[in-house]
Amino acid sequence: MSPPGYRSSFAQWETRASVRSRPRRHPTAVLGPDQVFFPPELFPVLSAPALADLDPAARQSILQHALYQYLHFTTVLEQHAVLPVTSAISLGDVGIALPEAMRADAYKITTDEAWHAQFAYDFIAELHAETGVPSSALVRPRFVTDLARLREEVEPSLRRLADLLFTTVSETLVSQLLMDIPRDGRIPDPIREVVADHAMDEGRHQTYFRQFLRELWTQLGTAERRFAGPLIPRLVEIFLAPDLGSVEAILRQAGLAPTVVSTALRETYAAVPEGRLAAEARVTVRLFDEVGALDDHATRAAFTTAGLVPA
Template sequence: MDRYRSSFQQWETRSSVRSRPRRHPAPLTATEQLYFPPELFPVLSAPALADLDHGVRQEILLHALYQYLHFTTVLEQHAVLPITSSIALGRAGLILPEAMRADAYKITTDEAWHAQFAYDFIAELGEATGVPSDALVEPRFVNDLARIRAEVDPDLRQLADLLFTTVSETLVSQLLMDIPRDERIPEPVRNVVADHAMDEGRHQTYFRQFLRELWTRLTPAERRVAGALVPRLVEAFLAPDLRSVETILHRAAVPPSRIAAALDESFPAFRSGTPLATEARVTVRLFTEVGALDDPGTQAAFTASGLLTA
């Protein structure tokens, strides 16, 4: 217990909710600017969409940004805040150091702010651009997580929730790393993502330690269940949301046959499997460090999911 080391000593002066101004969007200042990196929306590189004009591509990328911000809001409100609140209140099923509970309150404040500023930014960006955010869909992880929870014993559903939050907080999104450095993106968008990324660095450090505390308190039977769940939870968080991509393209009036072709050209691997090892390598390492992969069943589950190939 006494090995917990807080990364929140300077939270009052460094957290985005305390130290960063509200970010307000503005229209593009140059025709070469983009609202979202096209490399992170790979369907636009599909041969089936090669002849889309520049204006349509710009609008598709704006909707990709809307969906990314919507994902942030839903993730925080639906999955993360209930867990950080339960940790702070001592209702997560394990006894934690008081300092760890106190920091969970700070994470709860951070995550509520992330949801708020992402939601507000979508609304303000719609007003600034004149393009409504009318292609939003519920992120795929919501249904995936519900399905996973329904398949486990009711007594272990809180454990599934704790693990999903740990997975989501220890995975470093490529978007969080790339967008703040991408000068093709308008500065207000880069600032919003940078604010989020700054806070998530502290949260990752916290949940690395939380996982150690959680894993040591699980029974062998619980560890076997947890180990089999983790690859599925990683996939729920990281796998591309093809329904969202399809909805955005439909909103851009791309014919259905071309949408289907573009999805097949852009995401072939995800129709036959989910190779996410590179993106998940930090999280996989954390579970390896706590001894999760010492169990043969867990090792087999991670191997079968492709998480051990990087």
């Protein structure tokens, strides 16, 4: 089966990419009535019964640190996982043949992602300067450790493929944060704008990686597909699973007692809501299904066990 011709989504990159067309976003230290730094619904531990008596100042502090961690996650994801892969694609160093136009667009994605990492990092520093609240609760995102552990389990010759798949998963998943924050009137404009800039670029990246996946899967051998297919649900889980370490650090910086923190975490994350993973990963799952990955019985079984497809 030959892959369809590549259709670039970067024809207007010079005028539409945030690094080329959007101004620098600078945070404000002043919140208006009913404004918050981060949507509380997207930091669900705040609804735990153990935190029912949390005072407004502590709540606002927690949400500011949640914003810091979200921006830090962006920086680390781009620098640690995405940029090495897009750079390798642009250089033709991923072990598969790609159309020249696809390699050229990978250069543009590399520029975009480096900018996302920079503006997220800069925004944290500027918000600290504006508010006087340091980003003291930042922790290394959980996915870094989980991904390193997975790579150690993988035969060295297959680690590059695992990296390609993780980046494809992360670039095709639809982030609820990217969709919700720009539309949330409770969030100050500069925060909404910096997330909207990111979301605008990621729309093009998702289109690109849909096509990259078709090229990749077509050129994999049978043994590589049998390795890759069952690995995909693990990569989805690594990306989407709650980062309890970061949540705990954020609650601790608010001065909450360790017993309160542990109770709140247990109340919030003891059970994964049925269907949550499948709902968040539905676009990515559909893409892997479209290229035929789920035709393999072991792969479909792995997706089913992970709750990504119905039994």
